[in-house]
Amino acid sequence: MREVVIGLLGAGNVGGGVVRILQENQADIERRLGASVRVKKLLVRSVDGDRDDSVPRHLLTTDPREILEDPEIRIVVELMGGIEPALTMVLDALGRSKHVVTANKALMATHGEQLFSEAQRRGVSINFEAAVAGGIPILRALREGLASDRIERITGIVNGTCNYILDAMSRTGAAYEDALKAAQDAGFAEADPALDVGGGDAAQKLSLLALLSFGQRVDPEAIPTEGITRVRAFDIAAADGLGYVIKSLAEARQTPEGPALRVHPVLVPKEHILATVRGSYNAVLVESRAMGRSLYHGRGAGPMPTGMAVVSDIIELCRHMFAFDAGRPPPEAFATVETATPISLDEVAHENYLCVHVTNVPGILGRVASCLGRHGVSVKRLEQELGGVGDPVDMVVVTERVPESNVRSAVAEIDGFDEVLAPSHRFRIQGPDGAE
């Protein structure tokens, strides 16, 4: 039987998953591929570290050249994460005409252009399905399944940590800090959770989703991004009373002016299909012209789902290697790709949830309402917590659909009131399924 030899840069959790899947599903993979896949070397920082039992100790090395310079190794699998030294090593592998599979969203979202063109020049591929939504084959769906369609909007729950925390807050009424702690204890949040809970991870994934959907490269740093750290138990309970759950959504939409992208916590109607996404699950809702709505739902992280996506990419590369001309690059999602700047969201209109924390004095409700009116923010619903004069109380406002910039300026003025005790909380409200 034909054999394909691969090397792994990185042998942590995902690396362990990759090795385990290659072992456990060996017979299935050979039947699908008509060939076997052999891991020859794994690059690690130290050969003494704790790692998955499936990783054979005698294949570990601390010298990247043992992988990059080995002519027998046809596919290099990069699982180190971060920009450097991953970027240098991936460029080196491509430069030696090795195919690359990576799960590194940061690398692809920031250096994709450079890596694609180097791969093209060398007639090899770089596959990165695992970089977005773990094992859910969403990049493949966009690149192939929906290749003939015009993608109009993508709405994703693409960070399992955020969804796990918000879901736990919804179910238990816990405060954000306690839910984060529980997520860390359960292994669903990192010790340093900033990239997840701050929205940066989702912005990198959204950049890749937009690339595959629109053929446009958008710098993840240019995407308006808001984390979940400001979401309080009070907001979750108030949203629940109004018929919503709070989800962290990554959204990309095509507009005549350019792509509109954003990552932020949103009040989603309970009957919306994305409201049903539980725990650390991921889901991506695609709206396209011919197909309408389609949803892709599954586990977005973890060594096995992510490792599975990596090994499926390896299998695809092997199939291509067996069939393609050596000198011709395999199919890409787009023949041409442009770099785009996301549009300003100032004029984007939607309903909003506001929570204003004030000292309860006579007339304060009227002042807040008048201020909203002056800024062109129509109010659909306004409720103030009961409380004695001088007590701190929360005022919850649901606005009509109004442009982002109006709400922002109204809130800025309200937050300047002497009676306002803390910056107001504002979240977008999602329309019903299928609506804007």
Next chain:
Amino acid sequence: MREVVIGLLGAGNVGGGVVRILQENQADIERRLGASVRVKKLLVRSVDGDRDDSVPRHLLTTDPREILEDPEIRIVVELMGGIEPALTMVLDALGRSKHVVTANKALMATHGEQLFSEAQRRGVSINFEAAVAGGIPILRALREGLASDRIERITGIVNGTCNYILDAMSRTGAAYEDALKAAQDAGFAEADPALDVGGGDAAQKLSLLALLSFGQRVDPEAIPTEGITRVRAFDIAAADGLGYVIKSLAEARQTPEGPALRVHPVLVPKEHILATVRGSYNAVLVESRAMGRSLYHGRGAGPMPTGMAVVSDIIELCRHMFAFDAGRPPPEAFATVETATPISLDEVAHENYLCVHVTNVPGILGRVASCLGRHGVSVKRLEQELGGVGDPVDMVVVTERVPESNVRSAVAEIDGFDEVLAPSHRFRIQGPDGAE
């Protein structure tokens, strides 16, 4: 720009969708592909028929040779449906080394083996994503996205007509006949609905899902199949009271004895992810070893979703044509495929819903319960409608998990009672999400 010339066998609803998508999304497709796709000829039964405005009259022909024998046409798109003359024409196209795209599930489920081997011999491809679940890229997900995983179970809502009718019955309390009539009026059911409501369409699709999941060919005729025609408003209401909705599910599972397949109406817990699939939507839940549960949800029929899947298949073929050696076949899902016979379901155990329609006489409830007990069918819950002596009443039984054959023999005996007025209704009950 490079141009790929295609011919369509059939220019009905889906054909109109294909032409429309090629026109409307032309710029996007050219950007993705770096080439244009031109429809040169469309085979029709009569050039005078009513059809989509997008179909150019001057390209119509009633002579298949104008497509099959035209050397400029590289891809033949078969949209006639049924076995003949589709089979003869597709074999002819493959024999002339033309690639084929088809939406014909009957053809692929019954003659797939012959068509695959002819394609392989000629070094061309036959793509059929549109044959299952319309625009949902589920075959691609199984063939590529989950290629490295071991698929353990597939549970699909793959017939939009059945789901539309059952959903309407649930929402409105309508009788089956009225819901079918409404579905026909709304264009969601054919004038002759037998293939849909009888389960035959779903069995063909399930056969293809099993092929892509397990690498096993199963004759659709060998799949135990039960339609939705026996589902009454009473059953839907009783199921609702018990916390379930009735869905027509197509299921395939790997067992140590062989594949277990079946199409039938099932009571699905309301909180199960498949219970949320509305109207004519389709969804496929895949359970696999590394990935766990993943769900693919979208519109499974209609000219635009199905046409979109066809055009995406065309794009994939074009990418392969541009890159592959002429003499080498493009990647298949499995290097080897075996033919399998589905196992008997006699020993498969699950909970059951039974509805026994009886004349209300003293002791009848006890006789039914005793009979169930004699056949080893433990009862979890038994409710008898109120009624005077001699009135016809319904008795609803929920069983524990018991083997299929026990329930069948018990029901056969009960249906022989003098007091039983009609054959009893029996449906399987689905366990909660993630359970058996």
